[in-house]
Amino acid sequence: MPKPKVAVAMSGGVDSSVACLILAEQGFNVFGLTMQVLDTRSYTGGSFAAGQGLSPALTTAEDAGKICRELGVPHYTVDLVEEFEAEVIAPFIENYRQGKTPNPCLICNTRFKFGQLLDKARKLGARYLATGHYVQAGRILGETGEFVENHVLAAGNLNQGCPGMANGLPREDETAFRLLLARGKDSGKDQSYALYGLN
Known part of the structure; x- marks a missing residue:
């Protein structure tokens, strides 16, 4: 009996890449899934030119795609730029202005990493969503x-x-x-x- 289809939330880093490799080696039908949360077109000038000082968030999808190609598994990027700006960045800025200690990771984890990514994984036929978390x-x-x-x-x-x-x-x-x-x-x-x- 074939093993189920598994989406791996890929950051382009070692942990999620190893998770993808292990699942593929164990015979699962694996594909990579990456969130695009920043508009890379906004960061093409100045110190960001030629990749110098480029934020990891800007190269995540590209790095994850390269890793998936090396592993021989499909890779998909989920465009969440507008949603991330509205639901994570704007509230972060507003909380900061009000003198509060913002915690954007709580919103990002529940609504984006494991909300939007899980929805996309299901639409692509995945039974499970795996990550590289310790x-x-x-x-x-x-x-x-x-x-x-x-x-x-x-x-x-x-x-x-x-x-x-x-x-x-x-x-x-x-x-x-x-x-x-x-x-x-x-x-x-x-x-x-x-x-x-x-x-």
């Missing part, structure tokens, strides 16, 4: 409370008749099977904080 992921068996660590198996087993599952999605009245997001083993690299607000 976390422990697995499942807790309700009867024993045992933590079974293996993010690929935890995701892959959703369609194999596990207790508490109906058509790959958790039933609200069932606690025998729960997915768990935990801190990464290496506390210096832990990124569970970036994912904690998701459901």
Whole structure:
């Protein structure tokens, strides 16, 4: 039986690239997906010319595309420039003007990284969205409370008749099977904080 289609949120960096490689090597039908949140045409002059001092956010899609070509997997860029400006940058500036401490990452993670990207992944036929975040992921068996660590198996087993599952999605009245997001083993690299607000 073929393994499911998986979209990998690609930043062009090492972590998401390795996640993509591992999933491809394990036989998943993989493609890369990258958010374009800044208009690169706005940064063509001055110190940004010829790539000098270029912000990583401006080269992300290009870098991710190159990596996907090297890995032999498709890559798609999701244009979120206008939405990002309206929902992340403008509120950040307004909060800063009001003397508040803005936290744009909370909005970006929930609405963009795991909202807009997940929507696009589904439209492209993906069953799952993978990332390169440093976390422990697995499942807790309700009867024993045992933590079974293996993010690929935890995701892959959703369609194999596990207790508490109906058509790959958790039933609200069932606690025998729960997915768990935990801190990464290496506390210096832990990124569970970036994912904690998701459901």
